[in-house]
Amino acid sequence: MKRVRLLVFNAALGVLDYRVPEGSEVEPGSIVIAPLGPRQVLGIAWEPERLSTGEVPDSKLRPFLEVLPVPPLDAKLRRLIEWTADYYCAPLSSVARMALGSMAALRGGGTTTEYRLTGEEPARLTPQRAAALDALQGEQASIRELAELASVSEGVLRGMVGAGLLEAVSVDLDRPYPPADPDFAVPDLSDDQRRAADTFVEAVREGKFAPFLLDGVTGSGKTETYFEAVAEAITLGKQVLVLLPEIALTENFLRRFEQRFGVPPVQWHSSLKSSERRRAWRAIVSGNAQVVVGARSALFLPYARFGLVIVDEAHEISFKQDDGVRYNARDVAVIRARFEQAPVILASATPALESMQLAEAGVYRKIDLPARFGGAQLPAIDIVDLRKEVPERGRWLAPRLVDQMKARLARGEQSLLFLNRRGYAPLTLCRNCGHRFQCPHCTAWLVEHRFSQRLACHHCGYEVPVPNTCPECGTGDCLVACGPGVERIADEVAEILPEARTALITSDTMNSPEAIAEFVAKAEGRAIDVIVGTQLVTKGYHFPELTLVGVVDADLGLEGGDLRAAERTYQQVAQVAGRAGRGEKPGEVLIQTRHPEAPVIAALAAGDRDAFYDAETEARRDAGAPPFGRWAAIIVSSEDMAEARDAARAIGGTAPDNPDMLVLGPAPAPLALLRGRHRFRLLINARRSAELQKVLRQWLDPLQFPRGVRVHIDVDPYSFV
Template sequence: MNRVRVLLLNAALGPLDYRVPDGMQVEPGSIVMAPLGPRKMPGVVWEPDSFPVEEIDPKKLRPLLELRDVPPLRAPLRRLIEWTAAYYFASPASVLRMVLSSGAAFADNRPISEYRLNGSVPDRMTPQREQALEKLIGVQGTISELANKAGVSIAVIRGLEKLGVFDREDVSPFAITANPSPDFDTVDLSVDQKNVSKILIDAVRAAQFKPFLLDGVTGSGKTEVYFEAVAEALRQDKQVLVLLPEIALTEPFLDRFHARFGAEPLAWHSGMKQSERKKNWRALADGNAKVIVGARSALFLPYANLGLIIVDEAHETSFKQEDGVRYHARDVAIMRGLHEKIPVILASATPAIESQHQVEQGNYQLLELPARFGGATMPDIEALDLTEDVPPRGSWLAPTLVNALEENLERGEQSLLFLNRRGFAPLTLCRTCGHRIDCPNCTAWMVEHRLTRRLACHHCGHVMPIPEKCPECGDEDSLVACGPGVERICDEVRMLFPQARTAIVTSDTIWSPQKAADFVHQMEAGAIDIVVGTQLVTKGYHFPNLTLVGVVDADIGLEGGDLRAAERSFQQIAQVAGRAGRAEKPGRVYVQTRMPNAPVIQALIKNDREGFYAAEIEARRQALAPPFARWAAIIVSSEDNKEAMETARLIGQTAPKVDGFSVFGPAPAPLAMLRGRHRHRLLVHALRSVDLQQIMREWLEQLEWPRAVRVGVDIDPYSFV
């Protein structure tokens, strides 16, 4: 009898043993359907020695039900799943779920039915039907996707479909892929670019694990350099994965890729339709798709023949997953490269301190591009002291910056104002009683969004109309918006320069790759004079006519007790400054601050990146902070605050006494309530010589807490709220 171990997509159970029925041929990595009670559960056959399970009488083993007709998960991916689960304190099934997230492994090969409005209107209308007809104009998708897009139930969409409101189209489950050509176009590279690209090409040919830190100033042509490595991988008939930090960057990147290779790569991100995800999953699992561009989840896809991984803007904190399996895509990319035995390129103009430390340790090879491409020069950066260069009352832009905007408009050049704060104002309060409008589910202020006439919580998504009177004292016309968001700055720009064509660029306005592409095309066509945006505009964009950047509030990122506050602020401002003067025209950058002598601001205006990083690294070394030691966060949450607090105390009181291992807390989290759950945090500090995960696993596994309490572990945390 053939006995196999199967890792099921059930995080609560773990792997189980099954019997292989006669005539079924399985191997480690085979994707199967297995019985679990009365249900049929998907899973993957695993090596029996990878996960210990309780021995069961062979006669009691239930037979597997079905072997799916898809390529087995390869051994390097299985090893990555094991490593990710062990390192990030997650169940292997939770990691496996990311690999099989599209459902393509369990779908049959029948066409996928998608629907689109045909202009018909039913005789009887309801508010839900009106909402669906309004929101689904120009949208095509499956029944469930349309329901989700319209914000109505599936029953509403099915009812409209029966009334003939939709036309149906049967879409093939297989992606039609055009193979990129490595020699479709050539680019004239500088001497520095040629030298760096040769090293990367040689690494692709060697087909061995080799991590590179591609450190180039903004506008130095890092993309063109790693495109040469992509071209070599294509010549070797290998697959390439390019990770981007934001899906909004995907469409502009696809355009650049198409111009170089004559065809678009496949995309992978949360904004895709389920049918697209299924098709792309099959195409890369079969090896038909050669290049995949995606968000962090693309790391866990089952590539048939992966030959190169590129992490663009590798310093970006959005590569850290903050819920579910709390992994960092930059670090997992390195581990996937190790298991696949292939090179990994981390590209950045402002590398993370952790990456620079790996270079110092000799683990990564540093490749530098110190100058901008084509003779373009780095912009001049000037700090505007808001205590001296004071904006007029009720305004947020200093006179010097306003004058610079006016000059830029007269020259017909484009400007960018950066403020990392969405909406119109971060706080609404009553001028009569002082009441602040808070989110009912979170310890957070409701942010006013004047464009949509709503107050919104940026943590849980709760929205509500702007009240006409104070909810506390009942006074009418007493609510006032406090502080600026990008919408408020844009209003100020429109009052100052009514003739200027403006655009707001945030995740509220650029929510899809197509929206990003529309914005890029408008900028390139000169249809926008002044952009007001958040961190979404700090990376990846190249606008030759953009010559002025104004940072509205450089001090925001320095507030609070975040370990990486100074590093993040430096990276963000340096990145947004790098949008200016990327072609023949020189650029200027003005940084508004009330702390012009802060080390971050001084390093920026003196262009002293090396000095800033050296000071930051030494400060962390003295404090035994990462990367010189390790941290882990324990987050305890419950709808019952007493239960959460008692569980957090239990965890703190039972902390192991081990040299080089310390536990701080518990304490209420800075965001003490999130999505209706009370939250408490503990912080674990461990020296590099200590086995952090093993100690924590032995510690927490022996404890019990109420079922309603959730205890999450965040290894190498980036968020401290």
């Protein structure tokens, strides 16, 4: 009798053995439906020698039900799944689930029914139907997806179908994507760009593992350079994966890709409709998807002819997942390229310190683009010392920055103000009794949002209307907004420059690719004079008329005890500064700070990136911090504080006595309460030589905790809250 070992998608079960039915064939990587009690479960056939399980006699094995009609996950992808689970101390089934991004796609092709507006004039228009008509212009999706888009019930939309306002459309689930043309619009590259592009093209031709760090200043044309490697991969019939840190970048990238190759690439991210995910997954598995542009989850998809991976804005912390499988897509992309024997390009104007060290060690080959494309100059950077150049009372913009904004407006040029804080004010309190509005589910103040008239928690999403009276003392008209958020800065701009056309760019206002595309079109069409935004505006945008960037509070990122705070601040400010002067006109950057002597601020002012990296490198070396040492965090949480505390103490009390590891804690996490769960943290600082994952498993696996306690391991953490 033949047996098969299945990895099933249940972390508590993990691995189960089944009997292969007569007449069936199964190979490692096959996706299988199998019985489990009265239910059916999905599983992936795995090599028995690589996964251990309890020995079950042949006579007790149940036969699996069927092998699904999709290609098996190949050995290279299975090894990547194993490596990721091992390195990040995650359940193997949780990692493997990411390879099956669309469960609906596993059953094969066919058609589905979607709905769109007919354009008919309604005879009777309820408020819900009016809202749906406004929200669904140009949309086509299932009833459920349209209901989510329009924020109405499915019943409202079904009524609109009956009234002839929505019509059914049959959609082929497996319709092919139009092919990209590598010769559609070949660019005229500079000498530096051509040398870099030739290096990447040759690596694609060789078809071997080759990691590159593409280090180019903002505006140097990194995208055009690696597009030549993409063109070569398309020519050779290989598939390309381009990872972007956020959906916010997607629209801008899609347009540039289409200008170069004639068609948009295949997309993969959480905002896709279910039918789009199904179509994309099947095209990727079949090899028909030539170029896939996606968020970090696209990294685990089963590509048929993997030939090149590019990580754009590779320094971005959003490549690190903070829940579920806590992996860093930048690092896993390099590992996937190694398993696939393919080149990998990490592109950034401000590379992570870890990437720079690997380049210095010769592990990565560093490719430099030191100058902006087309003769454009890097912007002049100056410091505004807020201790000497004090803003007017009740305002947050220094007089010099205001004067420069007025001058830009008079010349028809654009300005950008950057503050990485959403909302109107980070804290609201009562001037009578001092009451502060705090989230009931998190250790966090509620942020006032004037546009929506709400107080909101940015950690759990809790919201309440702004009250008319203080809930503590009952006094009316007594609430004070403390500190600035971007909404408050936008209000200040409206007061100072009432004639200026201002755009507010945050994740609250730019919550869809369409909204971002509309903003970009307005900015490029000079329909916006002043852009006020959070970190969303630091990424990849090219506005030729933008000549002034003001950093409202450069010190903000240095607060809170983040171990990478200085590096992160440098990257953010350097990236937003890079938005200035990208066209023919010179740019200027003004950085407001109360700590101009801080090394990161001084390095930004001097334009001396190397000095900053050198100082940060030595500080990390002295602290045994990455890349010279290793970190891991253990996060313990429960709805019962005593339960969480006792579990954390139990972990701390059994910490291994290992000379290569220092265990700090347990201590309450900075966010001691998050989404109603009390949290404690332990931080492990280990030498590079320590077998960190092995020690963590031997330490934690024998421990038993109450059912309400969750214990998460975060290897190479980026968040310390």
